[in-house]
Amino acid sequence: MDAVNSVTGNAAAAPAGPKKVGVDYDSFLKLLVAELKNQDPTEPMDATQYVSQLATFSNVEQSIKTNDKLDEILRAGFLQQAGSLIGRTLTSPDGAITGKIEEVRVFDDGIAAILDNGEQVVVGGGVTIS
Template structure:
């Protein structure tokens, strides 16, 4: 008796479209693949210890790299914000001239503060100006 294979099951009849979600694998996807591999392994020929340990080391490395990237990003953001206010703090006690779209003026910087829009300089006359509008800085007279 000869058994024939249904031609619709041949690989050549299948479409070549490959559907992928995200182009990069994160730690969650890696862990899912590892768990699926462990659940579907052949009980008579299980994964060797060396392979399992290597995969767990890769997972641990991936997790640590992700954590380090997140911490580095937070550190850079903190440094950027701190540097701005420290940089402008050198202007305290100095004479500044400023120009905005509808006004110009000058005064001595009394204090510096950070707002959502950027660095704000408070002058000795109580006026507050944005650091972006400063045109000249000089020694106070």
């Protein structure tokens, strides 16, 4: 259960975070070095294959850096959104919870509003803020 869902105690309230898929930067480097160490000396790797793998290595590194920057932008957006919510009225998607936002908690994967009646609501799809 992620941080935002733990605030409400409802795992269905927000989608789970992205799963780690594929090979990360360190694993790719280890695979490349192992391949170079274990290649047949009588039939060394073709230079074009080596250059292709180095290009792939560069793409993996660049993707990791891009993802890190996107995460920073997302966190900054959450912080900016959080400040603008205090004092406004929030209504849950089902209309069962309504109240004035007194406090906002920011997590890596979203924000949760604490209302004047003590209720905690994940700010996400279907929530009305006025």
